[in-house]
Each structure stands twice: as structure tokens, then as C-alpha cells.
Amino acid sequence: MSEEEDRRKQEGERRHPSEKDQTSMPRRARDSGRVRAAIRTELEEVAEDTAERRPGPAEKGAAPRQKVVTLEHIHLAFEEPILDDVSFHAREGDTIVVVGESGTGKSTILKLLLRLLVPDQGKVTIDGEDITHLNFDDALKVRQKMGMVFQGAALFDSMTVYENVAYPLREHTTLGEDEIEARVREKLQFVDLEPERVMEQMPAELSGGMKKRVGIARGLANNPEIMLYDEPTSRLDPLTTATITYLIIKLQRELGVTSVVVSHDIRSAFRMASKIALLANRRIGFFGTPEEMTGSDDPYIREFLGGF
């Protein structure tokens, strides 16, 4: 892809349609300034909101929300052991961020949740249902409760954006074409894309950030109760990272979905997590709120957090 094309795409993604044809000022400079300001305010809002959202001392007396996702004493090994007695859970509406160094088996946890992998020992439950011993067809059904956003978005590149987002609907619902189109538009708007402009584009024509958003829209299409994200902010520039982080928080806040995020981006993890699970030496070294994590004296955690 040529540099020119690349630049055009990036601009296309960030430019607001109403300002398309104002040409008095160099377009790029004006746009990026505006976007920066917009994101700054968005992030400030989010910071306030997340502070409010986190269960305070008053909430502790209330009945605990239901556990939606649990991993219990998971052991998994291929040629070498990967996970060793890993346990954590997510309650309804939680955003659990699994952090850890590269190559520690973080993505494996998502594959276990989707039952693309079966643990050697231990139990994975989704909505209280043990999924470790399901047959292939039942596993497909459980997967429909979950929306997954892949690291590279994994859009089907033989299909348009519209067909990509409509795919889970066509596959598993009996919705008519009108309803499908309405749903696709709604989901694209939710991820701040303009349906009119992107629907007929092919994934190869989109920039990295736009692909991620379409990936989120596709994950959301079936209105899943659980969203899984594999490195949602990797390989994105800081600005796009901020918007994707914002989207994940917005999803949690507006739709109340339970999320499991795998990431090594500790900064965005702190922004979105209700709890953080630190994976180290094949075990969960820490599981708690971001505040508890920053307050920890554990030398490994201190080292992992580094300058944050």
C-alpha cells in the first residue's frame, strides 16, 4: 500500500463529515488538533465515570453480582507447561484485564474461554455452565454468547464491512434483511463509524484502527453478554489506542457487558479494568482492583508496573 493511500485512510477515519470541504487551513493540522481535544475530554469523562462506577465501600453490603465467567484451577501444557493452577472469575458487568509479559499464555486464556482449547485439568464455566466437556456442536452454541475481538481484527477479507458485521446475524438468527441492515448500522454507529461510508468498503481498504472498530462491531452484532478482547490496543498509535480504550469502557457502561481483556498495555488496562489479573510464571500472581495493584508491595508487581 502506498504512503499516500495510507495517509488518506487515516484522515478518512478521523475527519468529521461536516468539515469535509472546509479548506482554509491545512486539513491535517486542524483535524488532529480537534481530535486530540475531543479525545482528551472523552478520557476525562471516562476517568470520572470509572471512578464512580467502581464498587465503593457502600456497595459492599449489596448482594454480590453473579459470576459470569470462571476459570478454576486450570492446568494446561503443550510441549511445555503454559498455565499452572490458574483461577479467576468475572462477575456480571466486570471488565477483567489479564496482563503479563509477552509469551506468558495470555491469549491461551481467551481460547480456553471460547473452548477453542480444552484444559488438561480444571474447569471453565460460562454463565454457570461447565464448558470443558461439551461436544463440538454445543461448544458452537456457547460461543454465540460471546463476542471476540481479535488482535489483528480478523475480518473476513473476502467480504465487505457490511457482510462482516452481518455475518453472525445471518449465521445464527432468522432476522430479515431489513432488520439485519438496521442492526449493522446501529453497531457501526456504536463504534463511531459512519455506516454510509464504510459499509461497502473491503477490509483491505481500512486503516488499523478502523479494522479494530469493525471487529468490535462484528463481535457486538449478536448482542453477546460477554466480550473478549485479544490485545485490543496493540500496534495502534496512542491516539487510536485512546479511542479504542474509550470504546471498551463505553460498551461496559452503556450495555453492561462482561469483558475479559488480554493486554500488555498497562496504561489502558488501568483505565478500563474493574479487576486486573497479573499472569506471571504460569500462575495468577495478583487478582484485584487497579487501586489494590498500585498499593501492592510485591516486588514483581512493582517491577511490572515500572514507572506507571
Next chain:
Amino acid sequence: MRYAPRSHHSNHLILERFNDAAKRGVYSLQDFFVLAGKSLGFIFVKPFYAADLFQQMDAIGVGSLGIVLLTGFFTGMVLALQSAVQLQTFGATDYIGRLIAGSMIRELGPVLAGLMVAGRVGSGIAAQLGSMRVTEQIDALNTLGTDPIKKLVTPRVLAALIMLPILTVINDFVGILGGSVIAKVYLGKPASLYWKTVFEQILSGGFTLHYIPNDFIQGLTKPFVFGGIISMVACYYGLKTSGGTEGVGVATTRTVVTASILILVVDYFLTQILLTVFQQ
């Protein structure tokens, strides 16, 4: 095994390696047959991906028409040219139609169409599925509750099973047509005589169920089997791809090599079986 202290006897090491390689071979063979079985089984299980099937039939059949026409025509011509020289020494040039028809329908038509499609379509399928694997699109299908074998492999296998016999018939026809051009231009044989001997050949092999010439049974069973080999080998290597874009290249090469060799080897055994069963 991995952490066991290394044996000082080198034969142990060699045996161990041989053992590992053999195990891997058996496992991949098992994987291949599981994939092949599933892809055929899913033909009869809902949902049917009709749109994917037609798209694949178009890609495999219509897309390969050009090379099949070209190879068929030129093979027929060169075959006629070579045979003409031989037949002249016996004064048997009247039989050139019989010779061309027999070789094209029974042997060259199916094998050439198979090899051409293996190169053109097999490599394409392996590269496409391989890229889908390394960009996590296969995982995405699984996650969205679709069986990748049903969605990707079955339409390709079915399309190849349908289209390869059709391509072979076209290949046979243009091959015989190419032969008639040489018969006319080089040997000066009238087209009527040439085509009469072509039909003599088709009728001379005997019939199955009173109406179906045995030559046709041989000539159409083979491409059906080759279609299965090409599509299944390509899907197998495509879905098994690992190691990024380099892996896609490896999968593509392996597909073309394996499918081509299998076509030639299976052709021999198939010919033996078919000759025993259908020849009178």
C-alpha cells in the same frame, strides 16, 4: 521424554528421531482423513452454503477453462504429430483418430486437467485458507459459531468434485479436435474419417449397463477422484498453515507437489482397478 538425560548411544537418538517422525506422519495422515471424511459428510448436513459453492464452482471451473482449453488443444496436436510419424511406418495412419481418442479420454484428459487444476486452483485454495489461518480468520469463524470445515472446505471439495469431470470432458474434446487439425493438415485425412474412427474407439471398449461406454467410465471416474485429491490436499495444508506469511508459501508449495504426485500415483492404481473391473 524431553527432559530425560540424553542417551550416549547414538543409535538411541536416531531411533528416537525416527520414532518421532513416524508418529508425526501417522498423526498427520489421520488428520487428513478426518478432514476428508468431515468435508464429505457435511455435504449432507444443514446449513448449506450454496453461495460459497457457486462461487467456488465459478473459481475452479470457469476460472480454469482457459488453461484447460490451451493444454488440451496443444496436447492433442502434439500427440497426433508424434503418432503420425509412428503410424506412417506401419501404414496405419487411418487409425489416428482411434489412437488420439483412446489416449485423451482414458488417460491424458483426466491427468492433464488434474495437474493443471492442482497448479492453478490447489495453490490458490492453500494460499487463501493459509492466509485466513495466519490472520486468525479461521479462529474468528470458530468463534462466530461456524464450523470452518463446513463453511470453507466442503464447498471447495464439492465444487472440485463437480467441476473436474466437466473440465476433463472439455479437455478431451479440444484434444481430439487438435488431433483432427493435424490429421487434416499433416496427413491429409478428411475430418469425416477422423471422427468416424474416434467414435469407433469409444464404442470398441464395451459398455456398462448397456449404454455407457467403458471409456467414459474410466475417463470420468479419474477426474472425480483427482478433484477430491486436489481440494482436500489444498484445504488440509491451508488449514494447517503456521508461521506467518512464510508458512503460507510452504503450504502452497506442498499442496502443488503433493497433489501432483498423488494424481500420478493414484492414476496408475486406478487404471489397474478400472481395467480389471470394466474391460471386457
